[in-house]
Amino acid sequence: MNTETNKPILVWALWGGALLLLGLAFRGSIDEMMTTWTKREEYSHGFFIPCISAYLLWIRRHELTWVGEVRQSLAGLGLLVIALLLLVLGGLATVKTLEQYGLILALFAIFTAAFGTQGLRTGAVPLLFLIFMVPFPDFILNNLSSKLQLISSWLGVEFIRACDIMVYLEGNVIDLGVYKLQVVDACSGLRYLFPLASLAFLCAYLFKGPFWQKLLIFLSSMPLTIFMNSFRIGVIGVLVDNWGTDMAEGFLHDFEGWAVFLLCMVLLFVEMRIFSRISGRRLSMNELVQIPEEWGRAESRMPPAVLNISVYAVLCLVVLGGLASEKFKGREDIIPQRKAFLHFPTQLGDWRGHNDYLTQYYLNELKLTDYVIVNFVQQGTRNSINFYSAYYQSQRKGAVVHSPRSCIPGDGWQIVSFEQREFPEMRVGDDSIKLSRAIIQKGDSRQLVYFWFHQRGRQVTNEFLVKWYLFYDAITLNRTDGALIRLVTPVDKVEDISLADKRLQDFMKSLLPVLPEYLPGKNVVPTAPSAG
Structure with a gap:
């Protein structure tokens, strides 16, 4: 026999304790979520979401029945294991969004363990409403x-x-x-x-x-x-x-x-x-919008409390998940050794250049660790190329590489053509160059843009693939450093675009051998954190 019906205080205390332990295990992600609610107007409504969800569950409490056997709680226990796995993985990669969705899944799990799948049908929508309190990643x-x-x-x-x-x-x-x-x-x-x-x-x-x-x-x-x-x-x-x-x-x-x-x-x-x-x-x-009368009946009461031994399994899982998460939260990124962009050469082959700089406004927005902008001109010609690279020694806490695809339209340029290209003969370290190629236009002005993301030795073009490798490498390598490389050359009205392509590709042959000193590859020597 695994149920008792005469200990309502003990039942409520055990399940309430499970919720308190859950809040303790997810306290870091909860704190960050509440900070976002306070600081970002887009999510200032976040404080109301859990209150509304709890109220909707409370007024339908008479429809819930405590489960009496462990087998009725197995679905909830399985969901809880997945939720705690998200907590641990989110802690390893310092991806708070993953932890926050893990918290919602854990609430689904505990609700299912207490009231079974039949009870979940009643509480599914109010619990799903909690999704609106989780901020999107930056x-x-x-x-x-x-x-x-x-x-x-x-x-x-x-x-x-x-x-x-x-x-x-x-x-x-x-x-x-x-x-x-x-x-x-x-x-x-x-x-x-x-x-x-x-x-x-x-x-x-x-x-x-x-x-x-x-x-x-x-x-x-x-x-x-x-x-x-x-x-x-x-x-x-x-x-x-x-x-x-x-x-x-x-x-x-x-x-x-x-x-x-x-x-x-x-x-x-x-x-x-x-x-x-x-x-x-x-x-x-x-x-038009009314709470059904049958939900809030005056005689509504919670059904008699039933002590199901699955609550002990919930308590053990939450404690183990919280301890595992805490073990990995103290990890610090490995900061690879590299040469600062301050020393980046302004002469590459027959290209001569001078440095340019970002204003403080852009530095505040980009949150980068180190960067370089050099305007190169080819000797004996009018050919010019703008080279820009932004380096991030850690991308864990909101400081992430920004894609030119998001920034270009904001400056008034229209992307006329966009594609990915690969140059097997050109390499940075052990990886061949894969890049995004865009033709942009503003009025009568045209430019050809090459850009790619350097992610711990990989050359990547897809922004979502960048996020996947960031998550994977944070867990396996304990590194989240990365960089953006962008090349821009103006294209005259009468100039064939193939000439601009040749110009950028010729420049890359002089540029790529220099980059590994400034952009760490997969195998690196760690050093103390530095802003470069």
Whole structure:
């Protein structure tokens, strides 16, 4: 016999203790998540998510039944093993997002161990709602933000033109002639998207209608955000054109943001009203989203507590997972020995160059360890090449290599052509060169761009593959250093692009033999951390 029904205090104490131990094991990822909620407006709603989830579970407590046998908890125990494995792997690679999703999976696991798969059917959606409290990794946020900036800028300019105002768009810069407005990260729409997506998910859950309508209600949050954010940018452009740049600053700017978010909510409810009419129901606005009466019945009580010995297995697993995670959290990155870019030569073959430098604004944004910019000119010709490399000795805590694909459009350049190429005859260390090749254009100006990522001896072109190798090497090599190499050459209007290709490839033959001194390969001599 493995159940007892007369010890409710002991049952609650054991399962409550399991949750407390779980919070202790995941405390690092919880702290970082709460820090993000505090510092990033996109996730300032994160504090409300667990409260809403807990409330939705509480009002449906009468539908839950404690499981009485270990076999009914096996699914939960299996999920808990996977969740704790994510905790350990996230600690090894210092990928907090992996740990945070592991925390949500662990809550699913403990809920299933306590109430079985039948109880999980009741609690699945409230627990799934917790996903909205987990911040996206920085590289996804940066890429998403840059794409939303471009879309919002374009739609906003179309609105300004519809108001019969002359305007010119260069990337994220809206040129009104007298005034120029830059659509920065804060205006990308992410501040609306994440809170609105959370609200849309909750509304879809509580909306009385078929599944396809619920799905559309949730999915509509993104186009609604993009459209309304573009409308806001367009309105700001019109106001600035008529009354000056004060219209894009201070209280009015912030008020417009709140007004747009509230309007998004109104449109969401209008959409639900339309769906209710389609389904043949004539619901008023305050009836569209309601908690079903049967969920909150006054006589609702938790069923009699049952002591299932699986709770002891949960406690043991959480303790073991937490101890294993703590063992690896103290690991410090191996910092490889390398020569600082300060000593990078300004003469490569018949190419002569002079150094250039980034402003403090870009240094703050890029968070790099070391970098070099050299503008090279070939002797006896007008051929010029801009060489840039950014090195990161550790990419664990938000300092990650930025892809030119995200940065190029923001400067007003359009990517006309993009492809990957490999040059087996050219090598850095033991690895052949694989690079991304882009032709970019702004007005009548053209440029040819080569770039690739140097990741601990590998030459990689795919941004997502970069993240995979970063995760893999953090675990297996205890290293997360890496670099970006970028070459840019201007292309004259009448110049054949193949000549520009030959120019960059000839330059690379002089460049590549020099790089290994500055960009560590797979086998390195460790040294103390240094900013280079």
